[in-house]
Amino acid sequence: MRIEALPHSFFERDPLVCARELVGCELVWNGCAGIVVETEAYLACGDEACHTFMRPSARAFIEQHSPGTAYVYLNYGMYWLLNVLVKGGSEDGFVLIRAIEPTRGIELMQQRRQVRAKAPMSYSLHALCSGPGKLTQALGIDGSDHGRDLCAGSGIGFVPNTKPVKLTTDVRIGISKAAHLPWRFLLRGSQFVSVQPGGKKRSKQP
């Protein structure tokens, strides 16, 4: 039997709601997969940490694409980060996928991670996808996925969660602007997140 992916309508709501509800869903990518355990919301309007604040190209992307489209960009010159476009609800924005708990294709994911990380600890199960740059490496996501429709049922996208999930909220990670907003959502108690809630790597110094 075939499981339906999250439809476009899922992403036609407030970005904070989408970020919250994506936790617990399974991210599937060409045979590899993992449960989403950490997300962050970014708002297109008034959020200084969102790309739309400084990048005309990000604003154009929102104009030209449908909700549920992948927004993938290169950060620090070496890590691809996966966002999902949220559009058509009360506010537009993005959801950054920050960590997943590996479920399928684990050996292949470890293979891909070993290329960049030599120490076995770096690609052990708990560290395999525990960060936005790590999970894109593991799943083989790169710039060619920028603009991809994640609701097309092509074996790439999100599978709805079945059980209710317990969530934790915390501030966003690694940003220098609007760093106080509690727009990071985590699966409560998960050992697969990038930084535990209340952890030390909070935000960059002003």
Add this chain to the structure above:
DNA sequence: ACACGGATACTA
């Protein structure tokens, strides 16, 4: 603690 590395958007 530090190096790694490139796209984007500024200044001129």
Add this chain to the structure above:
DNA sequence: AGTATCCGTGTC
């Protein structure tokens, strides 16, 4: 062209 910044990671 040159500069500043950036939603990170692995190893020092």
